[in-house]
Amino acid sequence: MGFNGQFFLKIIEWTDNMIVKEWCMYCGECAGVCPRNLIEVREISLNFNEKNCKECEICIQVCPVKALEKRDD
């Protein structure tokens, strides 16, 4: 795998760090505290713009039902 392949893999890692558990209720509290406005709350999904995430993890901290998790690897 050449340089491009590694780079590609890296991007996949970066954009797949946040895990939204199935019991998420899309209340949007995480979006309200995200200092970089990176979370889009839809009616029944959450979208993270992880490219610009600085991993402050405030979103994980405030969730009323612990439905957010960061993949640790």
Place this chain on the structure above:
Amino acid sequence: MIETDILVIGAGPAGSTAAKHAAIEGASVILMDKKSEIGSPKRCAEGVSKEGLTKLGIEPSTRWVTREASGVRMVSPNGTAVNLTEDKVKLPEAGYILERKVFDKHMAMDAGRAGAKIMVKTLATGMRREDEQVVVTAESMGQELEIKAKIVIAADGPESRVGRWAGLRTSLKPKDMESCAQFEMAGVQMEEPDCIEFHFGSMSPGGYAWIFPKGDDIANVGLGVLTTITDKTAYQHLLEFVKSNPATKNAQPVELNIGGDPVGGLLKKKVTDNVLVTGDAAGMVNPLTGGGIISGMMGGRLAGQVAAEAVVNGDYSKKSLKIYEDLCEEELGESFKKYLKAKDYLLSLSDEELDKIAEAFRDSDFETINTAEMVKKLVKISPKALLKLGKLF
């Protein structure tokens, strides 16, 4: 491209009220909401003051009032209760307990009847400026839309993104955002079913727990916590509260609600060119009680009126919209500052202090006691009240 004078994003009570008043003033208005059902799921305890509805010119309807509450019962950690009734003390959020799912829809219907065009299941995905106007991109049932508006009113709740797209700092620090969880329950056995109940103490760190009666044995049972001072989630705290409270331990849930409540006070900068922020998105929530229905609607009305006037004048600049900030400050800001102080004091109290205060006041006749006497009594038990609340009275 769809064109309109005013685009309101978010059809909660604040957004619908903004849309209604902008339409009444003659502007063309679009009101959009990302949800398929306006008002659902609810995210709050559903209490409003009668006075607030009157101020807004809204006639209570049996369709959305579940019951009247004539008083407030405040309970300390050891169960000591202090009862206040509305004829004795003016109480925010005491009056009616709503059915928000119905209420929110009716407020949106009023906006529609006033002339606003309503779009449900429509999510704003971005915003850009064009020819001194704003173009909002949106998605609705798989379709990409562009809506060009002279003014956008951001009423998109505590998770507000719209204001931030416009450069306003609507994001909240965790210490200013209560993390809330609530069950609607049946089989609740309240001691005073005519009172809304507040429970204070370490079972709800940084906030309080509530029981709001909705008629018969039904009640909203919930709490708010600050996640900066507890390791448990709001939901975990709620489970413990429900289990330990005599009124709820035999009750059964039929609905779970969660959400954030912005309790840090009014957002300072609420306008910029072409954009006004209102409701929860602008921190229009009583910082002490967390109640934001009436205050959000008050703010929404101002936003709608100011925006409509700006359309008439053909000036959508920040300067022209600035009056909105002054009006909000006048209408809400002053009282919020007092409530913030009261909250700081309340949250500084230990369980023992809360019990002592409740004990001292449980038999007070609030009809005859005046404010000065009350403060004197409070300071005797809790000297720091003088420092924390001094300027309030």
